[in-house]
Amino acid sequence: MTAMRGRRAGSSGTLAPASSGALPQPRSGELGSYSVLWRLATTAAVVTTVCLGTWVGNDQWWPFGPMSQYAFSVRNDGVINSLTMDALTVDGEVVRVPLSKEMIGIERSEIEGQAPRIIADPALLQDIAVLHRRRLPLEAAYRTIWLRNTSTNIPTGNATTSTLATWQVRDPLDPRPSGIPGGEDGR
Amino acid sequence: MNALERFLVPAVPLARVAWLRHVIYPFVLLDVLWIVTDPIPHGDVPPSLYRGLVVRDALHLPAPSHTYVHVLLGVIVLSALVAATGRLPRIAGWVCAVGMLDWVSNAFAYSKVDHDHFALVLALFVLPTAGRARVADVDVRSQAAGWAVRMVQVGAVCIYWLSASAKMRFGGWGWANGATLIWALTRRPNGIGPWVGSHPALTHALQWVVLVAEFCSPVLLWLRGRALYAGLAFWAGFHLSTYLMLKIHFLPLVVCLLSFLPLERLGPWWSTRPWERLRSRNRSRGRSRLLSRLPGRRRATPPPAGSGRPPAASEELSSAR
Numbered sequence: 001m002t003a004m005r006g007r008r009a010g011s012s013g014t015l016a017p018a019s020s021g022a023l024p025q026p027r028s029g030e031l032g033s034y035s036v037l038w039r040l041a042t043t044a045a046v047v048t049t050v051c052l053g054t055w056v057g058n059d060q061w062w063p064f065g066p067m068s069q070y071a072f073s074v075r076n077d078g079v080i081n082s083l084t085m086d087a088l089t090v091d092g093e094v095v096r097v098p099l100s101k102e103m104i105g106i107e108r109s110e111i112e113g114q115a116p117r118i119i120a121d122p123a124l125l126q127d128i129a130v131l132h133r134r135r136l137p138l139e140a141a142y143r144t145i146w147l148r149n150t151s152t153n154i155p156t157g158n159a160t161t162s163t164l165a166t167w168q169v170r171d172p173l174d175p176r177p178s179g180i181p182g183g184e185d186g187r
Numbered sequence: 188m189n190a191l192e193r194f195l196v197p198a199v200p201l202a203r204v205a206w207l208r209h210v211i212y213p214f215v216l217l218d219v220l221w222i223v224t225d226p227i228p229h230g231d232v233p234p235s236l237y238r239g240l241v242v243r244d245a246l247h248l249p250a251p252s253h254t255y256v257h258v259l260l261g262v263i264v265l266s267a268l269v270a271a272t273g274r275l276p277r278i279a280g281w282v283c284a285v286g287m288l289d290w291v292s293n294a295f296a297y298s299k300v301d302h303d304h305f306a307l308v309l310a311l312f313v314l315p316t317a318g319r320a321r322v323a324d325v326d327v328r329s330q331a332a333g334w335a336v337r338m339v340q341v342g343a344v345c346i347y348w349l350s351a352s353a354k355m356r357f358g359g360w361g362w363a364n365g366a367t368l369i370w371a372l373t374r375r376p377n378g379i380g381p382w383v384g385s386h387p388a389l390t391h392a393l394q395w396v397v398l399v400a401e402f403c404s405p406v407l408l409w410l411r412g413r414a415l416y417a418g419l420a421f422w423a424g425f426h427l428s429t430y431l432m433l434k435i436h437f438l439p440l441v442v443c444l445l446s447f448l449p450l451e452r453l454g455p456w457w458s459t460r461p462w463e464r465l466r467s468r469n470r471s472r473g474r475s476r477l478l479s480r481l482p483g484r485r486r487a488t489p490p491p492a493g494s495g496r497p498p499a500a501s502e503e504l505s506s507a508r
Contacts, residue, residue, distance in 0.1 A: 043195050063308050073357070075366065104228075124236065127233040127235050182235045
């Protein structure tokens with residue numbers, strides 16, 4: 001804001017470049033009271049909403065949602081949970097589902113956000129098989145998909161893996177979407 | 188009221204808005220083509236995994252399809268290219284803003300929401316309100332430009348300060364003494380990250396530094412001169428370190444920090460560099476030689492004897508007319 005300090009219109013000069021002569025200086029850069037008012041009101045609305053988003057809101061409020069990345073607390077003697085997804089292909093091989101936007105088209109963090117839904121209704125994993133066929137059609141199709149969690153103990157570093165959900169894919173070579181509603185209906 | 192107006196709607200050189208547009212709209216291209224590329228693959232994701240957001244429901248934005256996201260990408264790229272040139276600042280700017288609102292909300296509509304885009308989206312909505320601006324408008328001060336710049340600054344500070352607030356809401360007062368950084372370094376190890384993560388005391392110290400800095404971030408709105416530059420350098424260093432340790436860069440926020448800098452000085456600085464002055468002088472000499480050879484052109488009146496100064500190019504041109 002160093003350069004924000006400047007001469008105000010009407011105080012010692014002009015808002016526009018100085019012109020020669022004794023004519024009144026142009027004041028085109030100064031806003032009228034209405035223009036200032038709506039700007040102040042907009043500022044108040046934006047700041048209030050974004051503050052409320054963090055204080056009482058949730059991610060659904062984006063772009064005014066809580067600034068909550070890394071805001072949760074992890075106990076020093078706690079565990080670190082990390083979700084993974086594995087699949088049995090039609091070729092009989094167990095592979096790691098590549099959860100990334102570049103590969104299968106959805107991120108691990110997005111699956112983590114939807115983990116409670118998937119655990120409650122594993123049929124959602126049918127849509128992972130659909131996505132896999134759409135995005136990586138040259139890879140062997142998935143016959144079975146597992147959602148797994150690896151818990152790493154922070155003090156000891158010991159890790160244990162458990163299966164949270166299992167799904168037998170319907171029609172693995174040409175899977176159809178689950179048809180489970182998304183969006184507001186699926187919340 | 189006057190003090191509030193001076194603070195939130197100050198008169199700043201229009202050139203700063205022009206420079207911000209030259210930086211932020213090209214960054215939008217970088218953003219949609221390199222950073223937030225999720226919407227393209229999201230076009231293939233079955234609707235069951237689409238979670239939506241309030242803003243998408245309110246604007247009746249549909250669950251993205253393959254065609255929809257590609258058309259949207261084209262609209263954003265085109266509008267950002269036009270807005271980056273400074274032409275059609277309002278129309279191109281607002282098309283780009285609404286397009287980015289759709290694009291980024293699409294990226295965050297599948298249960299993973301980042302908070303690094305708040306200031307950028309805010310910037311895209313307020314920059315068009317300043318109207319036409321050129322980098323040559325160094326001496327033209329405008330309150331409309333001042334409000335736009337101030338809003339970008341406020342947006343950036345909100346991200347920092349509310350990050351600290353969120354840590355108190357979700358993590359509690361013991362957040363800084365916890366293992367959140369170790370958790371992050373374990374899941375996203377990069378560079379020196381694993382080494383840092385193996386020193387709990389160091390991670391606690393770093394968490395305290397971040398928490399205190401985030402709570403103190405609003406002072407950026409009042410700092411001046413070297414103190415301001417030091418504050419900005421701290422945050423730039425912070426974002427660089429998170430990139431080196433976690434591969435998290437927060438570039439959409441970093442680009443908005445430029446609004447704190449006197450960007451309007453770039454134009455005069457560029458034109459007064461010694462080598463630029465030399466090149467300009469050579470160009471002028473070449474032009475005057477060329478003009479002197481043209482038929483019907485008179486040579487410039489020689490300077491009075493003893494003045495010791497050759498005529499400047501502008502003087503030669505004016506005398507030739």
